[in-house]
Amino acid sequence: MTAPDTAxxxxxIIGGGVAALWTANxxxxxxxxxxxxxxxxxxxxxxxxxxxVIHGGMKYAVAGKLTDSSEALADMPTRWLAALRGEGPxxxxxxxxxxxxxxxxxxxxxxxxxxxFFGSKAVRGRSGRIAKEDYPAxxxxxxYRGSLFRIEEPVVDPVSAIRELxxxxxxxxxxxxxxxxxxxxxxxxxxxxxxxxNGDDSCSLTATNYLLAAGAGNGAILDQLSIDSPRMQRRxxxxxxxxxxxxxxxxxxxxGATPKPPVVVTTHIDSQGRPLWYVGGDIAEQAGVxxxxxxxxxxxxxxxxxxxxxxxxxxxxxxxxxxDRAEPLTGxxxxxxxxxxxxxxxxxxxxxxxxALAPELAxxxxxxxSSSNGxxxxxxxxxxxxxxxxPWDLD
Ligand SMILES: Cc1cc2nc3c(=O)[nH]c(=O)nc-3n(C[C@H](O)[C@H](O)[C@H](O)COP(=O)(O)OP(=O)(O)OC[C@H]3O[C@@H](n4cnc5c(N)ncnc54)[C@H](O)[C@@H]3O)c2cc1C
Numbered sequence: 001m002t003a004p005d006t007a008x009x010x011x012x013i014i015g016g017g018v019a020a021l022w023t024a025n026x027x028x029x030x031x032x033x034x035x036x037x038x039x040x041x042x043x044x045x046x047x048x049x050x051x052x053v054i055h056g057g058m059k060y061a062v063a064g065k066l067t068d069s070s071e072a073l074a075d076m077p078t079r080w081l082a083a084l085r086g087e088g089p090x091x092x093x094x095x096x097x098x099x100x101x102x103x104x105x106x107x108x109x110x111x112x113x114x115x116x117f118f119g120s121k122a123v124r125g126r127s128g129r130i131a132k133e134d135y136p137a138x139x140x141x142x143x144y145r146g147s148l149f150r151i152e153e154p155v156v157d158p159v160s161a162i163r164e165l166x167x168x169x170x171x172x173x174x175x176x177x178x179x180x181x182x183x184x185x186x187x188x189x190x191x192x193x194x195x196x197x198n199g200d201d202s203c204s205l206t207a208t209n210y211l212l213a214a215g216a217g218n219g220a221i222l223d224q225l226s227i228d229s230p231r232m233q234r235r236x237x238x239x240x241x242x243x244x245x246x247x248x249x250x251x252x253x254x255x256g257a258t259p260k261p262p263v264v265v266t267t268h269i270d271s272q273g274r275p276l277w278y279v280g281g282d283i284a285e286q287a288g289v290x291x292x293x294x295x296x297x298x299x300x301x302x303x304x305x306x307x308x309x310x311x312x313x314x315x316x317x318x319x320x321x322x323x324d325r326a327e328p329l330t331g332x333x334x335x336x337x338x339x340x341x342x343x344x345x346x347x348x349x350x351x352x353x354x355x356a357l358a359p360e361l362a363x364x365x366x367x368x369x370s371s372s373n374g375x376x377x378x379x380x381x382x383x384x385x386x387x388x389x390x391p392w393d394l395d
Contacts, residue, residue, distance in 0.1 A: 007378040008206045009033040011369050012194065014221065015213035016040060016173070016385060017047035018158075019350055021165035022090060022358035023213060023365050028169060029089030031371040035205060035378060036173040037182070037194070043162035044388035045215045049239070049323040050355045051266040051280055052098060052156045054080045058127060058253075072338035072360070077154055079359040084156070090359075095164045096157035098266065099251040103136060104149040106255040107262070107307065127151050137248035141310045155251050155266055158355065163387045174382035181382060189225050190345040201381030209369050211348045213361075216326035218349060227344050232351075233333065234324040238288040240300045241392050243276035244316035250277055254307065258282065263303065271393045278392075293320045321391035327351050341365055 011027055013020045016038025024034045056077045057070025079088075086093040104127070130148040139148060166173065176182040183195040194205040212218045219232040249267045256262040264281035282288075283303060288296055297318040304313055328340045328351055339361035341350040348368055352361040 005202070006204045006206070007035070007380060008373070009035045009376070009378060010207065010371055010373065011035075011209045011211055011365075012037065012191075012205065012207040013211045013213055014038075015211075015215060015217065016042045017045050017213070017215050018043070018050075018162065018165065018355050018358045019213035019215070019352045019361055020211070021162065021169060022352075023211065023350070023362040024169040024172060025090045025165060026359075026362035026366055027369065028172065030366060032369060033371070033373055033376045033378070034169065034172050035207070035380065036169060037176045037382075038173065038385050039176055039178060039214075039217070041386045041388035042166045042173070043158065045217075046323060046325060047162055047215075047355060048158050048388050049321060049391050050158045051264060051278055052158045052161070052355065053102065053251075053264070053266065054154045054156055054356045055354060056151075056153045058104070058151045058153060069335070069337045073354070073356060076354075076356040076359065077152060080156060080356070081154060083359075090165065090362075091168055092156075092161060092164050094167075095160040097154055098157050098268070099155040099249065101251075102151045102153050102155065103130070103139075103250075103252040104151050104255060105139070105144075105252055106146040107257070108145055110255055110257055136250070138250045138252075138308065138311065143310045151253065156355075157268070159387070159390050166385075166387055170384070171377065173385060174380050175385040176382060184221070184224060186225050188345070189227055189347075191225070191347055196380055196382060198381040203381055205378075205380065207346075208372060209346055209348055211350060211365060211369075213350045215351070216324055218326065218351065222349065225344075225347060227347070227349070229344075230340070230342050230349055231329040232326055233329040234326055235285075235333070235335070236289045236322065236324045237280065237284045238291065238296050239284045239321045239323070239391070240279035240296060241276055241319050241321060242279065242300070242304070242313060242316045243270065243274055243319075243392065244313065245274065247275040247277060247316075249275075254281065256282075260285065263307070268390065268392070270390070276392055289322075296320050319392075323391070325353075327353050339364060341368065343368060 010032040013036045055073045057073035083090040083092040185192045191210045196203040254263045260282040339357040341364040
């Protein structure tokens with residue numbers, strides 16, 4: 001079937017992670033026509049590498065005060081849980097909720113500070129102490145001397161979430177190879193059109209607005225458009241993966257002496273049904289990034305032997321995954337407080353800065369765009385993308 005020579009939509013979305021897909025679902029539900037162009041399997045990049053924690057801000061609040069970050073995140077658990085129930089514009093009813101809360105546990109030297117903070121008025125209702133008889137399997141030992149707190153922050157399986165988001169906009173999503181079957185035409189820092197050529201078929205795609213939601217790919221597109229502001233920053237991570245038969249579920253934030261949690265652990269099942277702990281937090285940040293894979297694994301083994309000596313990880317498979325977070329450039333090199341969306345001409349430049357903040361980003365994009373042709377369907381002479389794999393299922 002040949003495609004028409006021209007196609008036009010309200011919003012073209014360049015990207016294929018949570019930002020592009022969540023926003024596309026919201027725009028579509030509002031009556032807009034959208035076209036999503038991704039250059040890789042959906043979610044590959046940061047979204048499928050995420051731990052899936054739907055932060056409500058408590059991790060940032062643990063530093064001792066409720067920050068801008070914690071306020072921006074406060075509504076996100078409610079928004080995601082509504083989507084998981086099928087309420088609202090995004091339907092995640094078939095996505096998997098891995099845990100409805102996280103455990104906050106402390107290293108021995110900080111027990112009193114944590115207990116004081118969680119008893120304070122600032123966090124009342126957002127967290128509570130866990131009674132000893134309700135301790136999860138990981139802490140079913142006399143050896144743990146700290147307290148455990150429950151944080152009302154769910155953990156979602158990123159793979160099933162991306163799959164379900166993709167399902168909602170499958171007819172609006174295409175796989176592109178820039179320079180091969182598509183070209184971006186630009187003039188005066190604006191996108192004029194997208195030229196598509198595939199075999200004998202060709203087509204010109206235009207839109208009222210073009211949303212750059214390509215994560216780390218936004219940087220190169222901004223360069224192509226000669227847009228000087230905003231700019232992009234990357235913050236690398238070096239995550240640890242510990243895989244062992246019989247690992248108990250562990251969804252937790254560890255509190256140490258420093259503001260950043262030493263380790264944040266989520267539990268996932270790989271494509272062969274094997275449980276694994278996926279470890280981020282401070283261990284995966286600057287010093288962790290400097291370490292080689294072997295050094296990071298050695299460091300991780302020492303830390304886990306020190307933190308949870310009663311858990312036998314001697315027969316576990318250890319490996320690591322490197323991935324960059326991509327965000328707008330901030331003066332300090334820190335993560336901006338909320339989701340980011342800024343207009344430059346007909347281009348909207350967006351980074352959610354957190355998986356959790358995808359709903360907030362979609363709200364911002366919705367405010368910047370509108371429907372002019374009522375969900376009109378288009379056909380493009382391009383293939384469809386597949387959904388990508390989690391880091392532990394990459395070859
Ligand atoms: C290790 C790690 C753990 C994390 N854990 C959490 C967590 O637990 N909770 C949380 O809230 N946040 C977490 N985050 C942050 C979260 O993953 C990101 O903020 C979010 O996934 C970013 O989504 P995105 O769609 O902007 O980018 P991405 O997921 O990177 O998607 C961008 C997509 O655009 C595509 N693309 C790139 N260039 C182009 C182009 N030129 N044309 C077309 N397509 C293009 C890419 O192929 C990619 O699929 C984590 C991040 C990392 C790295």
